Amino acid sequence: MRGLRALVGLLGLSGCVLDPRFLADPVVFSNRAERRSLDCTRLSQLEAFERYPGQVPAPQARTLASEDTTVLTCAPRYFGIDERPARDEAILSTLREQVGALADQARALHGREAVWHVDAFYPSLPVAQKIAVAARTTLAERGLTVSNRVPTLAAGDVAVLATLPPAEVYAAACRRSFETRVLEGNDVFLGVMIVDARETILHGGVCSEGAWRWLP
Amino acid sequence: MRAAAWSVMAFATVALSAEPVDVDLKERQLELLRAEVASELQLQAAGLLDELVYGWTQEPPFTVDTPVVLTGVTVPVSLGTGLEAYLENHLASLVTKNPKSRVQLVHCPACSAWVVRSGPVGTVVTRGFDDPQALAQGGLAPGGKHALFLDFEAEGASLVLRARLTTLDPSLRIVSARTLTTTTSTPALLRSGERLVSAQEARKEYLEALGGRGLFLVPVRFGVRAYATGTNSNVGNVPFLWLSTGLEAAFSQARAWTASINAGFSWLPQSHVAVMAQGRISRLLSGSSTSLTWPDLYGFFGAGVMFGQGRSMLAFRNTNPTIDDIINTNTNNEPRATLGLFSLGLELRVKNRISLIAFLETLPAIEITDNIGTYVNLLIRFQSFGVEVSFCF
Numbered sequence: 001m002r003g004l005r006a007l008v009g010l011l012g013l014s015g016c017v018l019d020p021r022f023l024a025d026p027v028v029f030s031n032r033a034e035r036r037s038l039d040c041t042r043l044s045q046l047e048a049f050e051r052y053p054g055q056v057p058a059p060q061a062r063t064l065a066s067e068d069t070t071v072l073t074c075a076p077r078y079f080g081i082d083e084r085p086a087r088d089e090a091i092l093s094t095l096r097e098q099v100g101a102l103a104d105q106a107r108a109l110h111g112r113e114a115v116w117h118v119d120a121f122y123p124s125l126p127v128a129q130k131i132a133v134a135a136r137t138t139l140a141e142r143g144l145t146v147s148n149r150v151p152t153l154a155a156g157d158v159a160v161l162a163t164l165p166p167a168e169v170y171a172a173a174c175r176r177s178f179e180t181r182v183l184e185g186n187d188v189f190l191g192v193m194i195v196d197a198r199e200t201i202l203h204g205g206v207c208s209e210g211a212w213r214w215l216p
Numbered sequence: 217m218r219a220a221a222w223s224v225m226a227f228a229t230v231a232l233s234a235e236p237v238d239v240d241l242k243e244r245q246l247e248l249l250r251a252e253v254a255s256e257l258q259l260q261a262a263g264l265l266d267e268l269v270y271g272w273t274q275e276p277p278f279t280v281d282t283p284v285v286l287t288g289v290t291v292p293v294s295l296g297t298g299l300e301a302y303l304e305n306h307l308a309s310l311v312t313k314n315p316k317s318r319v320q321l322v323h324c325p326a327c328s329a330w331v332v333r334s335g336p337v338g339t340v341v342t343r344g345f346d347d348p349q350a351l352a353q354g355g356l357a358p359g360g361k362h363a364l365f366l367d368f369e370a371e372g373a374s375l376v377l378r379a380r381l382t383t384l385d386p387s388l389r390i391v392s393a394r395t396l397t398t399t400t401s402t403p404a405l406l407r408s409g410e411r412l413v414s415a416q417e418a419r420k421e422y423l424e425a426l427g428g429r430g431l432f433l434v435p436v437r438f439g440v441r442a443y444a445t446g447t448n449s450n451v452g453n454v455p456f457l458w459l460s461t462g463l464e465a466a467f468s469q470a471r472a473w474t475a476s477i478n479a480g481f482s483w484l485p486q487s488h489v490a491v492m493a494q495g496r497i498s499r500l501l502s503g504s505s506t507s508l509t510w511p512d513l514y515g516f517f518g519a520g521v522m523f524g525q526g527r528s529m530l531a532f533r534n535t536n537p538t539i540d541d542i543i544n545t546n547t548n549n550e551p552r553a554t555l556g557l558f559s560l561g562l563e564l565r566v567k568n569r570i571s572l573i574a575f576l577e578t579l580p581a582i583e584i585t586d587n588i589g590t591y592v593n594l595l596i597r598f599q600s601f602g603v604e605v606s607f608c609f
Contacts, residue, residue, distance in 0.1 A: 038373075039372040039373035039374075057468055058468070058469075075373040076373065077370075077372050077373050078257060078292065078370035078372075078373065078375065079292070079294065079370055083294065084293060084294050088293065092292075092293065092369060092370070092371055093371050093372045094371070095369065095371055095376075096371060096376060096395070096397070115387075115389075124293075126293050127293060129290070130290075130293065130367065130369055133290075133365070133367045133378055133380075134367075134369075134378060136380065136390065136393070137367075137378040137379075137380050137390075137393045137394075137395055138395065140380060140390040140392075140393035141393050141394070141395060145389065146389070146390045146393075147387055147388050147389055147390070148346070148363075148365070148380070148382045148388035148389075148390055149346070149386070149387070149388040150346070152340060154338050155338035155339070156338070
């Protein structure tokens with residue numbers, strides 16, 4: 001509520017901060033669909049002043065000390081809601097948050113001596129690659145040893161795995177990877193996937209020493 | 217953006233008409249909109265690469281100059297390869313201009329080629345950089361020992377760059393990884409490749425460029441004021457040349473509103489000596505903030521007071537000068553006048569440095585038109601017209 005009052009106050013002072021792309025658009029806020037395409041973030045007035053010089057006034061010392069003024073910044077998303085498949089868009093828009101949470105959970109399970117391998121399982125290959133890249137980069141940024149190599153099972157194994165129910169396939173693949181020495185020693189595999197084709201929440205599982213464990 | 221507005225209008229026209237929707241037209245308009253998005257996205261993507269290479273110059277990923285194979289750039293899902301080529305070229309340009317990064321890009325066509333390798337477990341088809349062993353077996357050893365992977369993705373209103381450097385050996389170990397993101401809707405920083413600076417420094421430079429050199433300026437103005445010929449005279453009044461200086465303050469970095477006070481001095485031998493104090497309030501008319509690339513147009517209102525001494529000041533009296541008045545000027549008893557004035561004008565300013573000013577002034581104390589006439593009568597009589605050239609410091 002405090003932030004809302006501050007927003008109203010700033011609106012009266014300098015107007016809502018919007019991306020110039022949107023300010024110049026003649027159909028700004030003309031319908032609900034366009035409003036839904038906005039991605040809004042709340043910033044402190046100091047931060048907003050630094051990012052939007054000329055549009056947000058500099059905070060006064062008293063405001064700076066109390067930090068009770070916030071500015072709502074809205075920008076149109078790079079891609080409209082209908083431009084990419086809805087499930088892809090939902091996952092890609094939250095990729096940092098979802099992958100970051102999974103990486104933190106995975107990191108807590110194993111020490112720094114582990115060598116991490118990552119792959120993603122998603123119906124769309126380009127999106128699956130994006131997910132895997134995000135997970136590898138996040139783990140490496142957390143200070144873990146990460147390999148860019150993707151463990152690959154033999155064609156016969158893959159053919160058998162394809163016949164298993166989804167709940168068992170990851171555990172079986174994990175066990176088989178260590179049996180065939182695709183993974184060995186302190187190798188740890190992080191799989192990121194959706195379990196149900198209708199969901200937009202990413203799940204994660206860790207394969208270590210032939211045992212598969214779902215992340216909470 | 218104008219193209220986008222026309223696109224939207226074209227869509228509306230198509231939707232309202234009874235004719236069947238022209239699919240080609242719709243596709244063309246979509247392409248226009250998509251090109252607009254891409255053109256802004258590429259600036260943000262280039263800014264992220266600037267930040268990446270700047271980070272390398274500050275904390276090089278290698279201790280010595282190291283050959284690195286750029287394995288490719290992946291762009292947001294649903295965008296095309298043109299952006300990839302642009303970003304590859306931009307990165308190559310940045311790395312070339314910033315040797316402190318310790319990264320030397322090398323060419324390796326085989327690394328990005330598809331490689332097929334058959335073994336006891338089956339046949340594997342992969343890209344060369346994912347299977348260095350296959351490259352080595354085929355005699356296609358890459359020129360570098362490391363590979364650089366760049367991945368861009370649009371996540372909501374943010375663009376995210378994930379960069380990772382890996383070894384080009386069977387372990388493919390990641391030796392350096394960075395995730396960089398644009399802050400929501402912040403304009404691209406457009407840094408110079410030759411002199412990369414941090415994002416904070418670039419933003420500070422931008423602020424300084426936007427606001428000139430601060431909220432305060434010292435304008436020095438050279439100008440001339442002409443006074444309309446009176447109805448009782450066929451001889452024009454002597455124009456006054458003015459040199460003035462003062463202080464101008466902006467209310468914000470945008471410089472949409474400014475206020476100034478200045479003191480002026482005018483002198484013409486055998487004619488007059490005059491001083492003036494004036495204040496002005498200006499409003500930017502050409503936008504909501506000053507432009508970095510175009511001149512800015514201000515409208516202003518001013519008020520001031522002028523004091524003068526000399527023969528020319530006879531014209532500012534509400535009586536016709538007599539022969540005695542003119543003779544008395546030679547007896548150390550020169551005519552004097554003190555006047556209030558109000559001005560209305562326009563100022564065309566280039567980058568807070570140089571400006572051209574034109575204005576009209578009214579002298580409310582002048583009640584008769586015998587000595588000084590009227591240039592424009594808009595309920596208020598404007599008796600004076602002036603132009604100034606201003607240099608701001």
